[in-house]
Amino acid sequence: MAEKLMPAEMRLLVTGGAGFIGANFCHYWRQRFPQGHLVVLDALTYAGNQASLVGLMNQAGFHFAEGDINDTPLVEKLLHEHKLNTIVHFAAESHVDRSIHDPDAFLHTNILGTHSLLRAARKVWLDAPGGVIPHRFHHISTDEVYGTLGPQDPPFREDTPYAPNSPYAASKAASDHLVRAYQHTYGLRTTTSNCSNNYGPYHFPEKLIPLVILNILHGRPLPIYGDGQQVRDWLFVEDHCQGIGLILERGEEGESYNIGGHNEWANLDIVRLICELLDTAFAADTFLAQRFPHAAPAQGKAAESLISYVKDRPGHDRRYAIDASKVGRELGYTPQHSFAEGIRKTVDWYLQHSDWWQPLLGDVYAQWVQKQYAD
Numbered sequence: 001m002a003e004k005l006m007p008a009e010m011r012l013l014v015t016g017g018a019g020f021i022g023a024n025f026c027h028y029w030r031q032r033f034p035q036g037h038l039v040v041l042d043a044l045t046y047a048g049n050q051a052s053l054v055g056l057m058n059q060a061g062f063h064f065a066e067g068d069i070n071d072t073p074l075v076e077k078l079l080h081e082h083k084l085n086t087i088v089h090f091a092a093e094s095h096v097d098r099s100i101h102d103p104d105a106f107l108h109t110n111i112l113g114t115h116s117l118l119r120a121a122r123k124v125w126l127d128a129p130g131g132v133i134p135h136r137f138h139h140i141s142t143d144e145v146y147g148t149l150g151p152q153d154p155p156f157r158e159d160t161p162y163a164p165n166s167p168y169a170a171s172k173a174a175s176d177h178l179v180r181a182y183q184h185t186y187g188l189r190t191t192t193s194n195c196s197n198n199y200g201p202y203h204f205p206e207k208l209i210p211l212v213i214l215n216i217l218h219g220r221p222l223p224i225y226g227d228g229q230q231v232r233d234w235l236f237v238e239d240h241c242q243g244i245g246l247i248l249e250r251g252e253e254g255e256s257y258n259i260g261g262h263n264e265w266a267n268l269d270i271v272r273l274i275c276e277l278l279d280t281a282f283a284a285d286t287f288l289a290q291r292f293p294h295a296a297p298a299q300g301k302a303a304e305s306l307i308s309y310v311k312d313r314p315g316h317d318r319r320y321a322i323d324a325s326k327v328g329r330e331l332g333y334t335p336q337h338s339f340a341e342g343i344r345k346t347v348d349w350y351l352q353h354s355d356w357w358q359p360l361l362g363d364v365y366a367q368w369v370q371k372q373y374a375d
């Protein structure tokens, strides 16, 4: 087995670093290794936002490259020019609903884009004129590749068979298989993590938790798909970043690790909890009603009165749950945030960062929401 790179030796290419988890990871990594070298490659799609990298953009050792992961020559150039030896691959189309309306972009980025990175990594690191360059390719994947669980089923383990149900999940499953194949066939030093639902700062407001927070602040309906009894296992994003850090440091080549929060919630219960948190925040701070005059609690209504049942997502997975015992046992991983703490931090963050989310409520988001409800 090849010797592991020490974290301080790692020079990172972070794909999708302007997205939700990628940006949180950049902040996490730079805090741990302020002297380290980190290059973000991001196409700045609707989900990418340089404002999420606030405080990092001008730091020495931090570089931002706008570009597509499908541009293999660009990836090779970045690997060469910055002497990068580690890829942490977040870039993806990540929203299940969008994959149902328009799967093509998911195949392009998630499958072909991942292959483009693997090809570049193989060429630069494995086929280097002076012999193999020590390296790591870490691929960020999802629990959705395992499909759906019944109420009594045991949580997903790393050996649970893949059974992806949405075009998004199928594209992520394909990318996982490509990563595996490059390790098995060419000896590329890869690791993969399959994580459950993340929440926290910089989360694009088309996903359930930020959507509900912002819709309450704007007095808009809170759309609950179907009966709202679908279950997800929620993890604070910083805890996901910690897990990725441990895998980079201690993970075994060729292995995959499930990361989760042991924190299953039905969607309707999550939405009710967020309603309660915002009602309480408005009651405690009268200034909030001035800042958000359309918010339900500013209008003397309980936020829950905005709940609105809408048509279910086609093929909607009923339940996800992660067995994270392998990453705990082998790498010493434990989430640091309780859900009560993480969700409160998240609600507070959105209350304090309207400068971040306000610009996102323009065209793309409005068009998307319109399209969603037109069906």
Ligand code: NAD
Residues within 6 Å of the ligand: 015, 016, 017, 018, 019, 020, 021, 022, 041, 042, 043, 044, 045, 046, 047, 048, 049, 067, 068, 069, 070, 089, 090, 091, 092, 093, 094, 095, 109, 113, 140, 141, 142, 143, 172, 194, 195, 196, 197, 198, 199, 204
């Ligand atoms: P996101 O949609 O917030 O961000 C994706 C980022 O990738 C954006 O910055 C976007 O501009 C960039 N991007 C998209 N296509 C690109 C391309 N062709 N080239 C370069 N950059 C491109 O996604 P996220 O929620 O941060 O998810 C990050 C990764 O984590 C994804 O691979 C996703 O499948 C996985 N994941 C997400 C969750 C979750 O709860 N959000 C859970 C488990 C796994």
Ligand code: DAU
Residues within 6 Å of the ligand: 094, 095, 096, 097, 141, 142, 143, 144, 195, 196, 197, 198, 206, 207, 208, 209, 211, 223, 224, 225, 228, 230, 231, 232, 267, 313, 320
């Ligand atoms: O499980 C990991 C996955 O979690 C990641 O791989 C995906 O990238 C990420 O987007 C997330 O997928 P979900 O589909 O679970 O997340 P989303 O926030 O879109 O939805 C969470 C649940 O809430 C899901 O059961 C659908 C439901 N929902 C969602 C929205 C946006 C609603 O009921 N109403 C909504 O308006």
